[in-house]
Amino acid sequence: MKRYKNSLYILAMCGSMVACKPHIEEPSIDKGSLDVSKYVAVGNSITSGYADNALYYDGQKVSYPNLISQQFAKIGGGEFKQPLVDQTSVGIGASGGARLVLAPHTDCLGSTSLAPVPAAPAGDLTIFGSNIYATQGPFNNMGVPGAKSITTIYPGYGNPANGPGNYNPFFTRMASNPTSTSMLADAMALQPTFFTLFIGSNDVLLYALSGATTDAITPSAGAPGVGFDASMDLIVSTLISGGAKGAIANVPDITSIPYFTTVPYNGLVLTSQLQVDGLNAAYSPLGITFHLGQNAFIIEDAAAPGGKRQITSSEYVLLSVPQDSLKCKQWGSVKAIPNAYVLTASEISDIRTAVAGYNTKIKSLATANGLAFVDVNKFLTMTETGVTYNGINLSTTFVSGGAFSLDGVHLTPIGNAMLANEFIKAINSTYHSTLPLVDATKYSGVKFP
Numbered sequence: 001m002k003r004y005k006n007s008l009y010i011l012a013m014c015g016s017m018v019a020c021k022p023h024i025e026e027p028s029i030d031k032g033s034l035d036v037s038k039y040v041a042v043g044n045s046i047t048s049g050y051a052d053n054a055l056y057y058d059g060q061k062v063s064y065p066n067l068i069s070q071q072f073a074k075i076g077g078g079e080f081k082q083p084l085v086d087q088t089s090v091g092i093g094a095s096g097g098a099r100l101v102l103a104p105h106t107d108c109l110g111s112t113s114l115a116p117v118p119a120a121p122a123g124d125l126t127i128f129g130s131n132i133y134a135t136q137g138p139f140n141n142m143g144v145p146g147a148k149s150i151t152t153i154y155p156g157y158g159n160p161a162n163g164p165g166n167y168n169p170f171f172t173r174m175a176s177n178p179t180s181t182s183m184l185a186d187a188m189a190l191q192p193t194f195f196t197l198f199i200g201s202n203d204v205l206l207y208a209l210s211g212a213t214t215d216a217i218t219p220s221a222g223a224p225g226v227g228f229d230a231s232m233d234l235i236v237s238t239l240i241s242g243g244a245k246g247a248i249a250n251v252p253d254i255t256s257i258p259y260f261t262t263v264p265y266n267g268l269v270l271t272s273q274l275q276v277d278g279l280n281a282a283y284s285p286l287g288i289t290f291h292l293g294q295n296a297f298i299i300e301d302a303a304a305p306g307g308k309r310q311i312t313s314s315e316y317v318l319l320s321v322p323q324d325s326l327k328c329k330q331w332g333s334v335k336a337i338p339n340a341y342v343l344t345a346s347e348i349s350d351i352r353t354a355v356a357g358y359n360t361k362i363k364s365l366a367t368a369n370g371l372a373f374v375d376v377n378k379f380l381t382m383t384e385t386g387v388t389y390n391g392i393n394l395s396t397t398f399v400s401g402g403a404f405s406l407d408g409v410h411l412t413p414i415g416n417a418m419l420a421n422e423f424i425k426a427i428n429s430t431y432h433s434t435l436p437l438v439d440a441t442k443y444s445g446v447k448f449p
Contacts, residue, residue, distance in 0.1 A: 029074055029075055029433075029434055029435060029436065030432070030433055030434040031075035031433050031435070032428075032431040032432035032433035032434075033245070033431045033432060033433075034075060034194065034245065034427070034431045034433050034435075035076075035193040035245070036072040036075060036076060036077040036078075036193065036194045037077065037078050037193050038078055038140075038190055038191060038192045038193045038194070039065075039068075039069055039077055039078070039193070039194045039195070039196075040140050040142060040187045040190050040192035040194075040195045040196075041065030041068075041140065041141050041142060041143060041195065041196045041198075042142045042143070042152065042187050042195060042196070042197050042198075042199060042235070042239070043065075043142070043143040043144075043196070043197065043198040043199050044143060044145060044148070044198070044199060044201060044202050045143065045144075045145035045147075045202075045409075045410060046064070046143070046198065046201070046410055046411060046419075047063065047064070047065055047141065047142075047143025047196075048060065048063060048141065048143030048144060048145055048170070049061070049062060049063030049066070049082070049141075049143070049416070050143075050145045050410050051099075051405040051410045051411065051412065052091075052099040052100040052101070052116075052405045052406045052407055052410070053093045053097060053099060053116075053405075053406065053407035053410075054090070054091035054092055054093040054097065054098060054099035054100070054123060055085060055092060055093070055127070055145060055170065056089060056090065056091025056092075056099045057084055057085050057086065057087045057088075057089065059091070059099075059405075059410075060082050060083075060084050060085065060141075061082075061084075062413040062416050062417070062443060063082065063141060063143065063416060064411075064416040064417075064419045064420040064423065065080070065141050065143065065196060065420075066080060066082060066141065067416060067417055067420040067438050068196065068420050068423055068424065068438075069140070070438075071420075071424060071435050071436060071437075071438060072194075072435070074435070074436070075433070075435060079140070080140045080141065081136065081137065081139050081140050081141070082139060082140070082141040083132055083136060083137070083139050083141065083173065083174035084136070085124070085127050086124075086126075086127075089126075089127065090119045090120040090123065090124050091119075091123060091124060091127070092123030092124050092125065092127045093123055094145060094146060096122065096123045096125070097118055097122065097123050098118045098119045098120040098121070098122060098123045098124070099118070099119050099123075100116040100117065100118060100119070100406040100407060101116070101117060101118075101406070101447070101449075102114050102115070102116060102117075102399070102406060102446060102447065102448055102449060103115070103449055104449075105117050107323065107324055107327060108324040108327055108328035109327055109328065114448070114449070116399075116406040116407075127173060128169045128172065128173055131172065131173055131174070131178060132173055132174060133174060133175060133176050137174065137176065138176065138186065138189060138190055139174055139186070140190065142183050142186060142187045144157075144168060144170050144171045144174075144183055145168075145170045146168050146170060146202060146206070147168065147171070147183060147199065147202060148199070148200075148202045148203045148206075148218060149199050149200050149203055149218060149228050149232055149235065150203070150218055150224075150225050150226060150227070150228070150231045151183075152182065152183045152199055152231070152235055153182055153183075153184050153225055153231060153234055153235060154182055154183075154225060155180055155181065155182045155185070156178070156179055156180055156181075156182075157171050157181075157182055158171035158172035158173075158174075158175040158178030158179075158181070159172070159178050159179045159180075160172060160178070161179065171183065176189065184234075184238055184239075187239070188238060188239070188241075191242055192239070192242070192244045193243075193245070194244055194245055194246055195239050195244055195245075195246040195247075196246060196247045196248075196249070196423060197235065197239065197246060197247070197249070198248075198249040198374075198376070199232075199235070200228065200232075200250075200251040200358050200362065201251050201252065201254060203217065203218035203228055203251075203354070203358065204217050204218070204251070204254060204351045204354050204355060204358075205254050205409075207351070208254055208255070208260070208343060208347075209259070209318070209320075210340060211318060211338075211339050211340040211341055211342050211343060211347075212339070212343060212344075212347040212350075213339050213340045217350060217351065217354045218231075218354070220354070220357045220358070220361065228354075228357070228358055228361065229361050232361055232362065232365060233365070236248065236365050236369060236371075240369055240371075245370075245371070245372075245431060246371050246372070247371060247372035247373075247374055247426055247427050247430070248362055248365060248366050248371050248372070248373060248374065249362075249373075249375075249422075249423070250358070250359040250362045250363065250373070250374070250375060250376055251355050251358045251359055251376070251377065252355075252376050252377045252379075252380040253352065253355060253377055253380065254351065254355070255316065255343070255348055255351060255352070256380060256381065256384050256396065257380070257396060257404060257408060257409055258319065258396055258397070258401070258404050258408035258409075259318060259319045259320075259407070259408035259409045260316040260318060260319070260343065260408075261316065261396070261398075262319050262398040262408060263317040263318070263319060263321060264294075264317075265296055265297065265311045265312065265313050265316070265317060266294040266295060266296050266297070266313070267294070267297060267317070267326070267332070268290075268294070268295040268296065268297050268298075268332050268333055269293065269294055269295070270290060270291070270292055270293065270295060271292070272292075273292065275290075276290050276291060276292055279333060279334075283298075285305075285306070286304075286305050286306050286308070286309070287305070288309070295310075296310040296311050296312070296313075297310070297311050297317060297332035297333075297337055298310055298311075298333060298335075298336045298337065299311045299315075299317075299332075299336050299337045299339075299342045299344075300336045300337065300338055300339050300342070301344070307336075308336040311342065312345060314345050314348070315342065315343060315344050315345055315348065316342065316343040316348070317332075317337060317341060317342055318340075318341045318342065318343065319398070319408045320340075320341060321337060321341040355377075370430070371430070372423075372426040372427045372429070372431065373426060373430075374422050374423050374426045375422075375426075376419070376422065379418075379422050380396070383395060383396050383403050383418075384396045386401075387418075389440055389441070390440070390441050392440070392441060394415070394418065399446050400446075401445075402414060402445030402446065403415040403418070403445070405446065406446060412443075412444065412445045413443035413444050413445075414440050414443040414444060414445050415445070416443070417438045417440035417442075417443045418440055420438045421437045421438055421440065424436075424437055424438070425437070
C-alpha cells in the first residue's frame with residue numbers, strides 16, 4: 001500500500017512546505033525465494049526473439065526473456081546478454097530471406113493490397129559470417145532458431161563441418177566453441193541461479209511447416225538426443241544441478257497458429273456456372289462435385305482415387321501456399337495443391353498426439369522438481385478465441401489479431417509481452433514473489449505502413 005513518509009523528515013530535507021511535495025513510496029517487491037542474479041533462457045526461435053520470418057535487432061530486443069530480465073532487474077537481476085544482430089540489418093531467416101514487412105503488393109490479377117513482403121531481396125548473410133561470442137558473449141539468451149529438445153544437448157550443434165542440415169548457423173554465430181559445445185553447455189557455463197526453459201515446439205513444428213514432407217516428429221521414447229523424454233530429463237537435471245530454480249513451459253498446439261489457420265479450406269470460389277460445369281465434368285469420375293460459391297480445395301493425396309481429393313474442414317492449407325498460384329494458376333481446382341502446402345487429418349492427429357505426450361512429460365518434470373510451470377498451450381488457446389488486455393484486443397487472427405508476426409508462427413512485441421507475463425505469473429505463484437507484470441500496452445502488434 002502506498003504511504004507518506006514522516007512529514008517532519010520531509011520538511012527537514014526540503015526546507016519549506018511550499019517547495020516540497022510529499023514523497024510517495026513505491027510498493028515494495030517481494031522476491032520470495034528467487035535468486036535471479038544470473039538468469040539464463042534456453043529455447044528456440046521464440047526465445048531468441050525471431051519474428052517476421054527472420055532474426056533481427058528489433059525482434060530480439062522484445063524477446064520474452066529480455067522482457068522478463070527487465071522485471072528481474074527490480075529484484076537483483078544481473079546483465080542479460082543477447083546475441084544481437086546489427087541494428088540496421090534486414091535480418092536473416094532460416095531459408096536466407098530478409099525479415100517480412102507489411103507493404104503494398106500487386107498480385108497476378110492486378111489487385112494491390114497490403115501484404116507481407118521481404119524488406120530486401122535477400123537476408124543479411126553477414127550475420128552468419130563470423131562468431132560473436134568473443135566480442136558480445138557469454139550469452140544469457142540461449143534461444144536458437146530451429147532448436148529442438150534433442151539438439152539442445154548436441155555437442156557441435158554449431159559445427160559447419162557436420163554438413164548442411166546437420167548444424168545450425170544461428171548457433172554457430174553465438175557458440176563459445178561451435179565445433180564442440182552444446183546449447184546446454186553454454187547455458188551452464190554462466191552458472192545460472194534461475195532459468196526459463198521453453199523447448200519442444202520444433203520437435204513437431206518443423207515437420208508441420210513442411211506439410212509433413214520433410215523432417216520428422218521427435219518420438220517420446222529413446223535415449224537423450226533421440227527421444228523427447230530422455231532429452232528433457234537431461235536438460236532439466238543439468239539446469240538444476242547447481243541449485244538453480246526455474247520455470248518450464250509446455251508446447252502449444254501449433255496447429256492453432258495463423259500459419260495453419262489463415263487460408264480457408266473452402267477458399268475455391270466459383271462465380272460462374274461454366275466454371276462449375278467444367279470442374280464437375282473433370283472430377284465426376286472421382287466422385288467430386290462443385291457448386292457456385294465456396295468449395296473445398298483439391299489437394300494431392302496418394303491414397304485417394306486419381307491421387308487427389310477435396311480437403312476437409314478439419315485439415316489445413318498452409319500459409320506458405322503461393323497465393324498467385326491459387327488465384328491464377330488453378331491450384332486447388334484443376335491442379336491439386338501439393339502435399340508440401342497441406343496438413344491432412346492423420347498428420348494433424350500425429351502432431352497433437354506427440355504434443356500431448358510432450359506436455360505430460362513437461363508437467364511431470366515441473367512437479368517433480370518444484371519448478372514453475374507455464375501453460376503456454378492454455379494461453380494460446382485463450383488467445384485463439386480473443387483476449388482483451390487493458391482495452392487492447394488480441395487474437396491469433398493473421399495480421400489484424402496483433403499477437404503473431406507476419407510469418408504466422410512467431411510473436412509480435414505485444415505477443416512477447418503477454419507471454420512474458422505468463423512466465424511471471426507462474427514464477428510468482430511458485431516462488432512466492434510479487435514481481436510486477438510487464439506493461440504490455442507499451443508494445444505493438446504488427447506494424448502498418
